[in-house]
Every structure is written in C-alpha cells, then in structure tokens.
Amino acid sequence: MPAPKAALKKGKRGPGQAIAITGLGCVGAPGRGLAQQRVALTTGQCGLARWDDSSLPLAAILPIGRVQCTLPRAPGRTLTLALTAAKEALAHAQLSRPARGDCGVILGSCTAGLPESERAFFTDQEAVDPHYQGQQTHRLTHALAQVLGCGGERSSHSVACASAANAIAEACEWLRQGIAPCVLVVGADALTRVTMAGFYGLMLVDAQGTRPFTEERHGMSLGEGAGALLLETVAHARQRGIAPVASLLGWGLSTDAYHATAPDPSGKYLDRCIAECLDDAGLASNDIDYVNAHGTGTIDNDRQEAAVLSARFGAIPTASSKRIYGHTLGACAAIEAVASCLAIQDACRWPSAGVEAATPFTNIRVVQQREATPLRAVLSTTLAFGGANAALCFGHAERAC
Secondary structure, three states, X not given: OOOOOOOOOOOOOOOOOOEEEEEEEEEEOOEEOHHHHHHHHHHOOOOOEEHHHOOOOEEEOOOOOOOOOOOOOOOHHHHHHHHHHHHHHHHHOOOOHHHHOOEEEEEEOOXXXXXXXXXXXXXXXXXXXXXXXXXXXXXXHHHHHHHHOOOOOEEEEOEXXXXXXXXXHHHHHHHHOOOOOEEEEEEEEOOOHHHHXXXXXXXXXXXXXXXXXXXXXXXXXXXXXXXXEEEEOHHHHHHHOOOOOEEEEEEEEEEOOOOOOOOOOOOHHHHHHHHHHHHHHOOOHHHOOEEEOOOOOOHHHHHHHHHHHHHHHOOOEEEOOHHHHOEOHHHHHHHHHHHHHHHHHXXXXXXXXXXXXXXXXXXXXXXXXXXXXXXXXEEEEEEEHHHEEEEEEEEOXXXXX
C-alpha cells in the first residue's frame, strides 16, 4: 500500500521534537564513505573533471562500478549509488537486517532510471523493459527497500534539486507522528547526457568549473552521488542502545511560483522557508553558527541566496560544497545534510570550495579555510527549479538524547 503522507505544517507552529540521526552514508566525487568525504570537505578538494573524456563541460564523476543486487531489472546506476550510501548509513547506525522490519524508506531523486533509458536509446534497442522508461523514482524506492530488507512504509520525492530535502522533511514528520520508529532517507542521482544537455542548453554550466559565492562565478557544475541518513525517534534509538551522531532540529519548505528556472528576486519565499525552519527548531537567527548553502555558482541563485542570508543573519559564515561534489540535483540536500552533520561532529566549518583566486561575496562571510569551532546549529538550504525552497536545521547529538 502507498505510504501515508504526513500532514504538512499549516501556519505558525512552535518547536517540534528533535529527531535522532544515528547513521550517515555518502558516495560522491571524493569517493566512497565518510572518511573520504571528511578529507575532501576539510581541504575544499575540487572533484570536477571533463565528463566522459570528451569536450563536455566539467562535472563531478564517480566510477563506482557495480553493487550486487538481487533485482537485476531495477534501475542500475542510480540504484547503485543509493545502495552504496544506504548500506554505509545502516552499518553506521548498527541497524541489523533483522531489525529493519519496521524501517521506512524515503527516496529523493531526479534521474532515477533515466541512465538506463538513455543507454537503451543510444544503443537503439527495440525491446526495452518499460520499467526503465522515464524517471521511475517510485520503483527505485521499492527496489532499495527490498534489497536492504526495510519493511516499513515507503515514499518518493522528485522535486528537482529539493527532492532529498523534501524526503528528509517527510521522514521527520513520520517520526513525530508515529508513522514509523525509524526511517532511512536517501538522495541519489546519476549523470546522464540528457541532464547535461538540458543545463548546457540553459547556459547555466561554467566550463571552467563552478565558483560559488564569488564575483567571478559564471554557472554551475553537475555531479553524481548519493547521501543517506538513518533517522529515528529518540525512544527508538534509546531502546536499541544507539547514541545519535547528530540531530535534526527542524525543517521548512516554500515555493516561489515565480519562474520555471529563475528564483524570485525578492527572496521573500526563501526567507519564509528559513523562518519556518527556525521556528520548527525553536531557534533564533543568532543561534545559527554556519550555513551550508545551496550555492550553485549561477548568477541569480547565488545573488538571491546571499541577499536573503545576509538580511536574516548578517555576515554569517557560509560555504558551498558544489565544487567538491558538483550539483548532484535530487541528491544534493542529502549529501549536504551528511556534510552538515560531519561539521557538527568535527566541530568545524568546512571551507567553500572554488573561492581560491576569486573574489568572495562580502555581504556574507564566505568560509575560505577550515575553521575549528564548536557549532550549536547548522542551517542547510536548497533552492530548486520551479521555486521549490527547503531549509533543514541540524544540531548536536545531545539534542536528541
């Protein structure tokens, strides 16, 4: 049966219950696993290269090979990425296979089965499994749950690059409303020629590599990867005897409804989204110590996002990881949620990759090297096509103990 959808917040609401984050997993341009991500985030490592050894623009590619799967007809490359991150998160959380019977699964993805559909098109196959056609996000979710043995409710989100952020928000409400005791959230997307051609046609790709929050920025760089988080109620984590690694304090969503690809220049809906997130987390603006920004490196996106952050927080320390991972579309909010949790764990602000030899914005404080400092709360923002905005707030593990 379809998963019951959690009720969306309506109007102003007080602080919600903090959620325990007990497991993290990530795969992207830096490689597989949390250790590789820490190295890349610490140094601001550039993960960009020429895609497919051709003249196509810079992108962040990961030759990960294959992960064994008992469902050979399931969408391949995106599922491979999703499984790689999900398995690490479940192992990190010590959630054994027998204990996954009531674990829900929520996936955020844009491409889903598109790599296989594209391959079939280019090889001129006449008979193609119809399940490969289009963006079969729901089928990928079911395959992911079956392979991992997660028997709880399932849900899927395909909301452009806010897909994984919406998935995390829904998981939070499932836990708060008692729909599930634990939820595996995965954001995963693989690169395709269709995706590259679309963004290149919109003239949004910087062939020199993205340089977020700098005056010299000239566009984005695309990438592929996956991020995964295991979210649990505090009671469920205690029952298992597992200490959280971080906490999800709150979320906010809004929609500009202004333009298919351009953000609303007023920024009022993004600000509303952030305000709702802070309200849900029970925090004031001055409680946020660091912003993991969407920061795609496009002219309009960075200008609007920086203006909104500056108006609400002042010269707040801000960084983008898009030059490390590329813009991983539906996966980006999950990958950046992992990065936010690692920043809290390691008590540091990650540098904003791509600032070197460029002129950073001055209305926010663009972090240019790793800064060791305790962090009370980290805000992670996402601005998607169609005006879909999302904000997530992460805090110390103690908030969910």
